[in-house]
Amino acid sequence: MSSDTTKVAAGGASASSDSSSSSSESDTVKELRKQLAELQKQLQEQQQQLQAAQARQDSAEAKAADVAAAQSQVAATSASLQTVTAALLQALQDEGGSTSGSVVSTTA
Numbered sequence: 001m002s003s004d005t006t007k008v009a010a011g012g013a014s015a016s017s018d019s020s021s022s023s024s025e026s027d028t029v030k031e032l033r034k035q036l037a038e039l040q041k042q043l044q045e046q047q048q049q050l051q052a053a054q055a056r057q058d059s060a061e062a063k064a065a066d067v068a069a070a071q072s073q074v075a076a077t078s079a080s081l082q083t084v085t086a087a088l089l090q091a092l093q094d095e096g097g098s099t100s101g102s103v104v105s106t107t108a
Contacts, residue, residue: 026095032088039084043077050074 025033050070056063 026091029088029091029095032084032091035084036081036088039077039081043074043081046070046073046077 050067050073053063053066053070056066058066
């Protein structure tokens with residue numbers, strides 16, 4: 001269940017980072033946006049791995065271990081996404097950028 005919530009949050013953040021990129025952004029903001037995009041891609045891949053693990057017809061013990069490992073990776077990446085999103089928001093606020101409002105609304 002928690003991975004469904006993560007997909008929505010990641011999707012919202014992705015739309016924000018893709019649509020509001022600007023040449024006037026600082027190097028910090030550009031780097032954070034890049035990190036965010038990479039983490040979103042990583043999360044999507046890990047969620048696919050989780051779904052594959054859940055669909056496997058292995059023994060109950062092997063399946064449970066695979067699913068738990070995949071869930072742990074998803075949780076760690078989700079935490080990293082939250083950290084980078086917060087850092088991006090702070091950087092935008094520090095710059096007084098007009099894009100900060102869109103980041104708040106799309107990740108809330």
